[in-house]
Amino acid sequence: MRTAFITLLKIAGIILAILGLCLGAGGIYLISLGGSWFYFIAGVAMIVIGLGFFKLRAFALWWALALLIVDIAWALFEVGFDFWQLVPRVITFLVIAAVASFAAPLLLNNKGNTALAKMPAFGLGAILTLGFVAFIAGMFKVHPLVESDGTQAVEIKPDAGQVDGNDWPAWGRDTLGNRFAQFTQINRDNVKDLKVAWTYRTGDLAVDGAEYQVTPLKIDNTMYLCTPLNKVIALDPVTGQEKWRFDPQAKITESTKGWKRCRGVGYADLAKLQPAANTETPASPATTQAVATTCQKRIIETTIDARLLALDAETGKLCEGFGNGGYVDLTEGLTPTPKTSDQGTYNVTSAPLVADGVIMVGGRINDNLTVGEPSGVVRGYDVVTGQLLWAWDASRGAKDSTPLPKGQDYAPETPNFWGTAAYDPKLGLAYFPTGNQTPDFWTGNRHPYSDEYNDSIVAVDLKTGKERWHFRTANIDQFDYDVSSQPILYDLPKDGKTIPVIIQLTKRGQIFVLDRRDGQPVFPVEQRKVSTDAMPGMQVAPTQPHSALSVGTEPFKEKDMWGGTIFDQLICRIEFKQMRWEGEFTPLSDKKRTLIYPGYYGGFNWGGGAIDASTGTLIVNDIRMAQWGQFIKQEVAERTGLKPSTEGEYSVQYGTPWGVVRSMFVSPLGVPCFKPPFGSMTAIDLTTGKTKWQVPVGSIQDAPVHGIVPGVYMPIGMPTMGGPLVTKGGLTFFHGSLDYYIRAFDNDTGKELWRGRLPVGGQGAPMSYIGQDGKQYVVAVVGGATRTGTNANRGDYVIAYALPDKK
Template sequence: MTNWKIWTLRVLGIIALLLGLALTIGGVWLIALGGSWFYAIAGIAMMVIGFDVFRRRSLALWVAYGLLIVDLLWSFWEVGFDFWQLVPRIMVFLVFALVVSIVSPALRKKNGEKSFSAMFATVSSVVLAIAVIAVLANMPRPHALVTASGEKSPVVYSDAGKDSGNDWPAWGRNTKGNRYAQFDQINKSNVKDLKVAWTYHTGDLAVDGAEYQVTPLKVDDTVYLCTPLNKVIALDATTGTEKWRYDPKPQIFQSTKGWKRCRGVGYTDLTEQYRQASANHSVQTDDNGNSSNNSAALPSACLKRIVVTTIDARLFTLDAETGKLCEGFGDNGFVDLTVGLTKEPPTSDQGSYNITSAPLVADGVIVVGGRLNDNLTVGEPSGVVRGFDAITGKILWAWDAARGAKDSTPLPAGQTYAPETPNFWGTAAYDPKLHLVYFPTGNQTPDFWTGNRHPYSDEYNDSIVAVDIKTGKEVWHFRTANRDQFDYDVSSQPILYDLPRPDGSVVPVVIQLTKRGEIFVLDRRNGQPVYPVEQRAVATDAMPGMNVAPTQPFSALSVGTERLKESDMWGATIFDQLVCRIAFKSMRWEGEWTPLSDKKRTLIFPGYYGGMNWGGGAIDAATGTLIVNDIRMAQWGRFIKQDVAVKIGLKPTTEGEYSTQTGTPWGVERSMFVSPLGIPCFKPPFGSLTAIDLVTGKTKWQVPLGSIQDAPVHGFVPGVYIPVGMPTMGGPLVTGGGLTFFHGSLDYYIRAFDSDTGKELWRGRLPVGGQGAPMSYIGKDGKQYIVAVVGGATRTGTNKNRSDLVIAYSLPDNK
């Protein structure tokens, strides 16, 4: 045998020895932690293979085959036929068996005789190569978690969506927040033919902490949207030509320097409110007691208004036709939303209170909450929710957790609402029949320390609250967490739906998605669960001074909430999977709600980004099918003394890996649970799209959402389309054409799925990623349009791959 062949075998042998040694050492460590024995056994087998290859012994091939067989048996026993769970378990040993098979003609028996013929080596190598190719060939296709039966969902409401006509007049299309458009011009049979109809650039790039998360509105023939810096823009709905723009020039404070967002604007037609107001103020009585109505003419401007909130905590309205400020609103056109709030504590960032989400506008009332800094300090301003007159901007009511159901009247001038109350930072929903507004609440900040919680904060944290739209008087509230210690604030817009029940009755429900992945379906008249909610015991071994709840509510409906176990740990290879298993076994983990400690890291799953975040879900209002996208990212957290954090160089932020929680005994360090390679330490998908039949409660289908193609890991972009399912942002759009559209994945695509099966029917390449929610309307030309605002995927951490693009799709004229 030539020297280069000998040295090739020796190099292969050394590689196998070293990898086997690493597996053995790690495997013994895992055994010591009470974990699986397989890795240590596999490591020893690999060292035997390496030693025998180095010595050119034929035993290497038989050990490689034996290891592969044992590996397959063990893998199927642990994870069944879960493709992405099998890949890291089998690929290394499959490739090793292939390599040893290829070099097998060079291996010898103890007596030096040749062991394997060229024919044997060729056949075995071909078989193993086919197996490797089969695994690789299955990587570019999605692997459903729940496969659809193929049955088409029956229509429950044939007139669903028609109340909004050809428009999209509210952030969730209507005040019920269902994100459903009844249009069927674009459907399953022709969606593949979608083309770009028009594009528009706003001029505000999503850079330096700005993110495009906006869902536009469309009224008559105008599309309305806002930029992260609150510029409001009106476009022609059929051509994308700019009609007008308005810049409120918000102040940028320290708190909003890296957090600039405008998720949407509101719209209202005040014709009826003006007529009522005019009539109420112009009724006169003569000497005989007879009344006469001398109502004034309707105003020539600002009858139809765009309602806007800003990142410097202002509220204003614009004439929808001209874009001019409605100067009769508030004080010179603006309402200062910081009035009635306490000042930020000295340890907080200036501008802590700001608005990022679209306001609800209904029945002449504007309903707004506000965003606060999380985790920096105690003493943050109130989380008060307020209603304002849409004509005058006058405050009508103010609900805050400190007063709860007792009183919702606005405080007199000079008085302030109680600080530290749970806030509402999303978009509310409204039932015009019940005259009730529904909004979700967050948590008293700092989020991770519960030793200083007010009783009213515990009562209203992570809740759904129903109030009267005219008075703000609370009718009921429901907690989705008994005492939140993980920033599980409920942020998605509630979805209102009239739900047919198996017994033939119809229950008006509110559907609340949560970061925990729990889906609460409640009777929106009284807050009683329609799908069962169970109080389950959770871990309570908390730090001294912490107050944790002994039980937490769990719904009969949920997505991605299965309890993580050791066999769920994942990796690109068997080696980083082993590292993740060691990390998992080294953490505190007694299931969801395991309290944080200062001794070692505690696993947090579901993670505090979701589950379901602010983007919310959509419902096919015709069939009662709920469509939700979720995030499945485990995290870890640990308490740390503030002075220790300073010494080791941790920099405090509200959203980063360390927060001071000033005013409490502990800061909190936290991060994603990832491997040394920078990929998640738990099984895919890391984001999915799920369809749930709300009539039966059954999951119809569940598919991974998004590929690794454009997602950077340690600065490296894979560039290959492998749809494992990635963390999502934004929300879906459902149409009467049987389609679900989505573009908030980490790769640069907008997609259309079959709403009955979850099958991807169309995928359009984008210049950058997106993180809002698409919308749809019919233009004056009779065409159906799908519109998305694309500014870049969420939190890339750089100004690269960012945009300011508005893009509209339609079918070609001949389709």
């Protein structure tokens, strides 16, 4: 047995010396780049320890213990007690020290004595092993970024949410985009008992580029949702039984074959139409005439082949008097896209805003493909007739919102709006966020009006489309930071008065809070200098706006580089030092890769946030994934076999001097090269601006790395998609993590109170209502985690949760 242990120890010594050589060599290179010396020192120490193991010499133990002590001191100096930052820094050397301790009775000094006798050696080894076990155990626990102080939120609006009764009549529950339900039947005390009440399968699997990102509506005794192929389905909200379905037979084009989504539908009750208060012009004649005897209650949908349609909410049949036989062609007035299929690239994926007799829609275009993309025009249509009422586009801005005469086209290349708008019925103003002029990464061809309106919040009169004000969240966007989440409208008590605010989340992680009457910041916004070292021909801005409220926006430093082990962490640090990085908005170059953080997926993406309207607590989920990008000549990309796509690792950008290669910033092991979490949930008290708590969301359990699914629940915090639901029961529900769970968090502490296993991952936002049976339901629609690139683990589930009946 002793011989076997000695043999194993010698083999370990050889392996350790080789690893130390690699670590030391990499450490030398990192030093040459101006990086940390620790990896070189650790590599040398590992070589010495490996040599000691091989020669069975006592110095191996003392070097191993010294290395561990130095390592812990260095780790604490760099990252303090940040658990996930400590893991790759400490575990390797903790294991080496533990092995050296257990091997001490086999290690001899110059006098032939053992380094330590068995009892003290095994005792030291046991202590170090306990430290290792403690680290492993810590991987299965949630480590908050901001700990709650336990203070209970003060209720400032007891009647919040009651105007919509027991229903969920709009995508964000109301036109304010609050995603707040005043129901308390499911609460902190009993959420642990939540069970599946019913499950429905739509029949449209989320495969071949289809994704379920829908939030259903519930009006009276019917639930309405759409599938990625734009089939509209009506269900009984108590039983999940199908009432009707309608298939618009959306055409799949080259543009949409890999991008099929329907995030929601709209609803209108024509019997309740009336002019919005305080508008500058009266309602259109169509919306004030006697309503039709059919289709009084309407479901409004936009499609991936660019149509707007109206259905009878009771029967699911087309409203023949709307548009042309129930349809409106949204491509009218749009120019065709060059270098694409004849069917163009314009389509609509988000829920329309339907309010006060107007349907308000924007549109999605393909990013990064070519110059000359169709206009980003935002249009308002009459909900009764489908008549075009107004059209706002950036090329005309505040000057004119009247529709162009038939046969004329809206200016191409203007920033578009591809999310869902919000509406304030008291002010009569609708609010929508914009993107930027494509292609996203080359700014040399930008129009002045595109720069003026890129990544903006625009306020328009809902009845006329006339612009009231706009506010820009980024200057000359170089990184696809288009603003996509639905604005949240809230009446905020502040400084002894109530201010009607608009809360806009951005991909940059910035949260802009503005007075929605005039667009003036309520929380301070400052312009900060950024790098302007750009390629010839690029337009760049010298400053960028930063809000006093933000999440996950701290600039990266070398010490923030991560990795599953000390070895890939070293590689990540080397790659970081090799990249261009002078902070956010460091311009892309053709010479070497540029780090992009916050990444172009967010920050905050289209899912948006929610607000506990009774307490003024804003709750948001974010993404923390860095990317890198580099310009490349299109002919070089073609010669090297890169395949262009709008979402992949090469974007061709026809009509510009450069294509772009880009990707996630990950280690050779496939894990992110930057510190966790990679997604979090945050609660902010808007009355003070203070972050109440911040916790990582999501585990590695179901997220494949190089095709391998870990299968273990480690809540490190994964990228999030979709948005939260907040209830007056003190709960935040969320199912947009990469693992297959729906969760309920305590609104006051961020503590996870309940977790339900899903059949597949989700990426939409849950909703809640009270059914005719008097029970509160929470509903999630799930079809698979976001962008897996495969048809495996996909679904078509609508799942309703409720408390079990009392026996």
